[in-house]
Amino acid sequence: MGRDEIIFLLIGLKWTIALSIVGFVCGCIAGLFIALARTSGVRVVEGLTAGYIAVFQGTPLLMQLFVVYYGLALIGIKVDAWLAVAVGLTLHASAYLGEIWRGAIEAVPQGQTEASKALALSYSSRMKDIILPQALRISLPATIGFLVQLIKGTSLASIVGFTELTRAGNIISNQIFQPLTVFGIVGILYFIMCCPLTIYGAHLERKFAAQAR
Amino acid sequence: MNYTLDFAPVIEGLPNLLAACLGTFTLAICGMILAVIIGIGGVVLRQSTLAPVRWLVIGFVELIRNTPFLVQIFFIYFALPLIGVRLDPTPTAIIALGINGGAYAIEIIRGGVQSISKGQMEAGLALGLHKAQVFRLIILKPALRAIFPSLTSQFVLLTLTTSIASAISAYELTSVSQRIESDSFRSFEVYFTVTVFYLVISWLMMRLFAFFSARYFAYPVK
């Protein structure tokens, strides 16, 4: 493997990072609304968001990317693979994060809601100032765990035809016929991105568990 | 853009798609069985008195958990022939799924074993049973029961992961749907239908686990 191949892989890595960040940030924003809708107390809204979550958690990410990619084309939006994958990852992330945060919101003791209501706080203040800060803290290890899952999930963009790290690896492997070296390096690059996050998430989980005792 | 949905190629391909669902089930079930075997073996090795053995297990778990399955399956696909193992894509995919699921299973099962009180181990030892017997006869079932919910969601995830095995053309739903898609160009219709299929498959998996749980872990606890 020469210098050119390495550079090609690093360009792929850049796109993997970009996809991960876009998917995660947009997924967080959308996921917050999903979580709030899922705990809104309005039965129809709760039911709809529960269905939304069930669909994304019950189907493969690869299929979600396919459906979004061809679905966007169908409704007349001409998109390149990059945008389609970003939209697909965002929807996917919003469902998973929405479910993680629903659990966290429900894990905040009922007394907190009652105390806020007794203090005449509005819904938005109750959520923004009281419930969400506590819920986000509870959910932090799981959220980081999902971020790792999402980074790994961006590799599926390669099957849709977008040249990120894995597809870059595929292309080079076909050129120089050293699949084990190439995929070994690709694997290591993913590992370098994910492992610190995994360790940090586990550290937080232990810390919170120790504080809860 | 005027586009009319046309599901005719999907309906035509229905027998093939349904047959491919069985392929997906086969991959998932075989992968899970392998994952449980690796998981239990890994937990036993993880408690080894030899430090290098423990590190090896930890390294394996972290390596698998922090890299994409797609990269793993490519690596295994190319690595197996080099060590003299020539397999079709489908068995290769099962091995990859088992290894991937096994790493997660090690962590989950270990959590379950740790959740069993030390007194259970001591009571077994005091009755004259060996450590391996205590693990097999006394610890394992309550531990499995404790972790069954997380094991269930991990294995539903494994079922969905089988779709990635299409990358090495293993026989399962996604690769068959890709074939129908490339023949008909009815991409959205094909993938939409297959997505519904997957939804049903993962629902069935959950029912299967719930049924299994009700059958084997039906003993009462406080």
Add this chain to the structure above:
Amino acid sequence: MNEISSSKPEGQAMISMAGVDKWYGAFQALKDINISVGKGEKIVLCGPSGSGKSTLIRCINHLETYQKGEIRVGDIVLGHQAKSIDAVRREVGMVFQQFNLFPHLTVLENCMLAPMRALRLSKVEAESRARQLLERVRISEQADKYPAQLSGGQQQRVAIARALCMRPQVMLFDEPTSALDPEMVKEVLDTMIALAEEGMTMICVTHEMGFARQVADRVIFMASGAVVEQAPPAEFFSDPKHERTRKFLGEILGRH
């Protein structure tokens, strides 16, 4: 326990501990323990918490290791190798504070497991033995229930039956009534008294001083990992020799 003759306490030593020392790191948990327990003898072991009494009996079946000294059970010298540990554990039954019944097995299966797996009895033999012993602790009607469906007192009686199913020569009790609600203590003590009357060799870690008076041949008082004093119960309660013993008895019996 028909095969156990009710020989006199002074008979041949069933358990002997000679110069046993145990450390947890720098902390010495047992200091030069020298105890001999005759066949059929009943010992009550008492002392403040942290005095090492549980650690002592847990050394006898090697749930705890020790660093110095020798422990014998019958003819077996308890070494640290697996063979002698197995042999000892087959001869020594143990009852725990937290019962430690196996939650996924029925009462009957709890009793059958070790005889089948450790003694290689047939299923039929193990079952008849289990039913016979469940009968003896008067709980045979619960044989097909799971532990979680029983009261604490019932669970502890099952735990006693489970240990007896191995036909042990010696029974160790590690605070068997401490985790029980007060109204259930008596049924467990009654079971233990009945067992004592049949001639079982017993070492009981307990704070039940009424039980000690009624059943024990000897009361051993421990503090800070060492045996402070041992005497027959009448003498132990009426005329304790050591200050620490008097203080302990004062606290536990409510005398001031």
